[in-house]
Amino acid sequence: MKDAIGLKGVVRYKLFGPNGELKQEGQGCNIVTTQGDRYFVDLLSDAGAATIKLMSVGTGTAAVAKADTWLSGSASGSAATGWGTVTPVTNSGTPGNLQLVGTFAAGNATRNDLTRVGYTNLNPSADGLGTPNNSTTFFIAHGTLTPTVNKGANDSLIVTWDISFLGS
Numbered sequence: 001m002k003d004a005i006g007l008k009g010v011v012r013y014k015l016f017g018p019n020g021e022l023k024q025e026g027q028g029c030n031i032v033t034t035q036g037d038r039y040f041v042d043l044l045s046d047a048g049a050a051t052i053k054l055m056s057v058g059t060g061t062a063a064v065a066k067a068d069t070w071l072s073g074s075a076s077g078s079a080a081t082g083w084g085t086v087t088p089v090t091n092s093g094t095p096g097n098l099q100l101v102g103t104f105a106a107g108n109a110t111r112n113d114l115t116r117v118g119y120t121n122l123n124p125s126a127d128g129l130g131t132p133n134n135s136t137t138f139f140i141a142h143g144t145l146t147p148t149v150n151k152g153a154n155d156s157l158i159v160t161w162d163i164s165f166l167g168s
Contacts, residue, residue, distance in 0.1 A: 006166040007032045007040070011117060011143040011159065018106065018154035028117070028144035030161065031064045039121065039138035051121060052140065055102030055159060057109050057149075058116040064142040071118040071142065096165045104157040114149040117159055118142045 009030030015023045032040075060072025100119060120139045143161065151157050 007036075007163055008166055009141060009143065009161060009163045011145070011161050013117075013145055013149065013157060013159045015149055015151060016156045016158070017152075023155065024147075024149060026146050026149075028146045029064065030141055030143040030163075031066055031068065032141045032163070033068050033139055034066055035069060035138040036140035039140050042138075052100060052119055054122045055100065055117060055119040055161075057104065057111070057114045057145070057157070057159075058118075059111065059113045060116045064116070064144060068118075068142045069139050071139075072116045074116075098163045098165070100161040100163070102159040102161070104151070104159070106154045106156055109151055109157060110153045110155075112150040114151060114157075115145055116142065117145055117161075119161065 009032060011028040011030050012025070013028075014025045017023045056071050056074060058071040058073035060074070062072050064072065102117070102119065118139060119141055120137065122137055141161070141163075145159075149157065
């Protein structure tokens with residue numbers, strides 16, 4: 001008998017203009033990092049990892065990888081990286097699915113050429129890079145935004161990340 005558990009993620013986004021009109025939408029790939037694997041094991045063991053709190057965007061061009069420990073192309077300052085409030089929703093209508101919704105409101109993550117997104121259990125901070133949470137810190141997953149996003153100062157970006165837990 002063989003039993004396998006796997007994780008599969010899909011990243012979708014929508015960019016809205018200042019009047020609420022849909023300007024762009026797309027879908028990208030996702031890699032649950034090695035730290036992400038450890039994060040989910042930590043949660044299952046109830047060892048005390050903080051919940052997912054921060055979604056960040058960047059301008060990286062290197063391929064996302066399992067060994068990534070931070071967002072590709074991340075830069076200091078909220079204008080470069082921005083921060084998104086993350087709302088975890090369990091079982092988003094599909095058993096075995098975790099959905100995370102990151103919201104980058106007007107004034108946050110204002111930048112051209114956004115290509116990457118990632119999430120962590122760091123606490124949000126003014127510079128968009130996160131601060132330690134007095135617990136174990138994990139960079140959980142790294143994904144792409146396809147096509148590239150140009151987010152103006154008055155635009156809002158909503159990133160929806162679905163993680164499906166797969167059985168054998």
